[in-house]
Amino acid sequence: MAPTPRQLAHEQTMADILRIAHRQLGTEGSAGLSLRAIARELGLVSSAIYRYVPSRDELLTLLIAESYNSFGDAVQAAESRCKRDDFGRRWLALGRAVRRWAVANPAEWALLYGSPVPGYHAPPERTTEAGSRVPLLLLTLLADADLKPSADDPPMTAALHRELERLRPGLPGELPPEVLGRGLLAFSSLCGLVSLELFGQFTNTVTQFAGHLDHQLARLGELMGLPEPY
Amino acid sequence: MAPTPRQLAHEQTMADILRIAHRQLGTEGSAGLSLRAIARELGLVSSAIYRYVPSRDELLTLLIAESYNSFGDAVQAAESRCKRDDFGRRWLALGRAVRRWAVANPAEWALLYGSPVPGYHAPPERTTEAGSRVPLLLLTLLADADLKPSADDPPMTAALHRELERLRPGLPGELPPEVLGRGLLAFSSLCGLVSLELFGQFTNTVTQFAGHLDHQLARLGELMGLPEPY
DNA sequence: GCAAAGCAAGAGCACTGCTCTCTATTTGAG
DNA sequence: CTCAAATAGAGAGCAGTGCTCTTGCTTTGC
Numbered sequence: 208m209a210p211t212p213r214q215l216a217h218e219q220t221m222a223d224i225l226r227i228a229h230r231q232l233g234t235e236g237s238a239g240l241s242l243r244a245i246a247r248e249l250g251l252v253s254s255a256i257y258r259y260v261p262s263r264d265e266l267l268t269l270l271i272a273e274s275y276n277s278f279g280d281a282v283q284a285a286e287s288r289c290k291r292d293d294f295g296r297r298w299l300a301l302g303r304a305v306r307r308w309a310v311a312n313p314a315e316w317a318l319l320y321g322s323p324v325p326g327y328h329a330p331p332e333r334t335t336e337a338g339s340r341v342p343l344l345l346l347t348l349l350a351d352a353d354l355k356p357s358a359d360d361p362p363m364t365a366a367l368h369r370e371l372e373r374l375r376p377g378l379p380g381e382l383p384p385e386v387l388g389r390g391l392l393a394f395s396s397l398c399g400l401v402s403l404e405l406f407g408q409f410t411n412t413v414t415q416f417a418g419h420l421d422h423q424l425a426r427l428g429e430l431m432g433l434p435e436p437y
Numbered sequence: 438m439a440p441t442p443r444q445l446a447h448e449q450t451m452a453d454i455l456r457i458a459h460r461q462l463g464t465e466g467s468a469g470l471s472l473r474a475i476a477r478e479l480g481l482v483s484s485a486i487y488r489y490v491p492s493r494d495e496l497l498t499l500l501i502a503e504s505y506n507s508f509g510d511a512v513q514a515a516e517s518r519c520k521r522d523d524f525g526r527r528w529l530a531l532g533r534a535v536r537r538w539a540v541a542n543p544a545e546w547a548l549l550y551g552s553p554v555p556g557y558h559a560p561p562e563r564t565t566e567a568g569s570r571v572p573l574l575l576l577t578l579l580a581d582a583d584l585k586p587s588a589d590d591p592p593m594t595a596a597l598h599r600e601l602e603r604l605r606p607g608l609p610g611e612l613p614p615e616v617l618g619r620g621l622l623a624f625s626s627l628c629g630l631v632s633l634e635l636f637g638q639f640t641n642t643v644t645q646f647a648g649h650l651d652h653q654l655a656r657l658g659e660l661m662g663l664p665e666p667y
Numbered sequence: 668g669c670a671a672a673g674c675a676a677g678a679g680c681a682c683t684g685c686t687c688t689c690t691a692t693t694t695g696a697g
Numbered sequence: 698c699t700c701a702a703a704t705a706g707a708g709a710g711c712a713g714t715g716c717t718c719t720t721g722c723t724t725t726g727c
Contacts, residue, residue: 211724211725213723213725216674217674236552237552241713241715242714242715242716243715244714251676252675252676252677253677253714253715253716254675254676254677254678254717254718257715257716257717258673258674258675262715263714263715263716317552317553320632320633320636321552321636322467322547322548322552322632322636323466323547323636388649388652389656392626392630392653392656392657395626395629395633396622396625396626396630398629398632398633399627399628399629399630400622400625400626400629402629403550403625406550406551406552406553419594419618422618423618423622426619426622430656430660441693442693443692443693443694443705447704447705450705471682471683471684472683472684472685473683473684474683481707482706482707483683483684483685483708484685484686484687484706484708485705485706485707487686488704488705488706492684492685493683493684
């Protein structure tokens with residue numbers, strides 16, 4: 208069962224392709240991702256690249272899955288370093304890690320949370336699981352915190368509840384819909400904050416106050432009912 | 438000073454180009470925007486299109502500016518139909534209008550608030566003004582509401598304050614930084630909500646609870662300190 | 668040892684943005 | 698009214714893209 212030299216070479220080339228693709232993504236953006244350019248850089252003729260990657264769309268799917276996991280790893284690592292019962296700090300660490308990863312990998316962030324690549328739609332069965340990792344971290348945190356919905360919060364439909372259960376039959380199922388709604392709002396807000404900073408609406412403006420991300424995270428934590436981590 | 442037939446024809450062709458470009462944007466996405474396809478549809482040879490549009494990037498800039506104004510018009514119209522002193526309702530109307538426009542023009546929304554078109558960066562002098570219209574509506578609303586910052590809110594740097602004054606020396610200059618921070622947070626959240634719904638993260642999940650956009654808007658309004666519009 | 672599988676090369680198709688030259692038409696000034 | 702200048706369009710062409718097909722060469726596994 209030892210891998211043959213040929214298999215090793217194949218894996219190596221495959222890794223090279225992904226490495227170059229990630230770099231291209233950073234310099235040229237998702238639409239500038241060119242199979243021919245990758246082949247050229249590898250010293251291959253353009254058609255040979257199709258021995259490794261069946262199509263450009265497939266390469267994009269690979270990059271998306273890889274990025275989702277890199278993103279999930281980074282956020283999970285940061286969040287898991289906090290004391291489990293310090294819910295405010297866990298949220299703060301999560302938010303900071305999200306932004307840190309996005310700033311370090313802007314092209315990948317655009318791939319995951321920006322507008323979809325035109326003409327291409329990622330096959331859900333290969334991306335939703337990895338893509339749900341970070342949202343699930345937040346939902347787990349909310350379940351751990353065992354928050355009570357405020358009395359005057361209007362209840363949400365059970366449809367969303369079921370959708371989340373289908374996604375992961377574990378902890379989130381026990382979340383009251385109101386808490387869940389606030390959690391998803393906080394996550395959307397976080398994505399919006401990071402995207403506006405990265406994609407440069409307002410030029411400096413948002414960049415400025417995103418430097419004060421901690422304040423915004425505190426406000427969102429308060430919105431979710433989490434205790435201040437100070 | 439009467440426009441010659443030639444000028445009229447030129448304007449007509451120009452309008453046709455933009456119309457077709459918008460349609461292409463909707464069906465193919467921003468990267469699928471093809472000058473050659475537009476020329477073909479107009480019955481022109483591919484090179485003739487450059488009599489009207491100097492380059493593909495320039496066409497994108499035109500589309501962006503047009504979209505920003507269409508967006509600003511829609512939101513402004515909705516917001517201005519509210520009683521001026523009903524601040525909660527003005528926010529609700531603004532948020533609903535933002536989502537309504539985005540759902541009606543998803544490709545344009547992606548152009549404005551999605552990831553930037555790769556290899557292209559919009560010249561700020563031609564887009565930031567139109568792009569600031571909707572954020573300014575919210576800032577004006579906050580200034581009108583004359584909100585007091587909560588005592589325990591940490592102050593933000595004056596740099597952001599100055600940036601906003603430079604942008605529009607009018608009302609926003611009088612906003613306390615804390616109120617401004619909460620307003621920008623609410624706007625970012627709104628963008629995040631709409632983007633997550635449109636770009637299909639979570640598939641149905643977010644779509645579900647974005648149907649309950651009013652609840653989320655109420656939470657954000659509460660976060661800004663606006664009164665409930667009920 | 669040899670057939671089978673796998674890798675790479677090369678040519679080629681259809682498409683893109685964009686530039687160049689050339690022609691027919693319209694315009695505006697004398 | 699005339700005639701040069703400005704303009705719209707046509708056509709060819711360059712460099713790039715994704716992708717397919719056929720053709721060799723090399724390694725693999727029986």
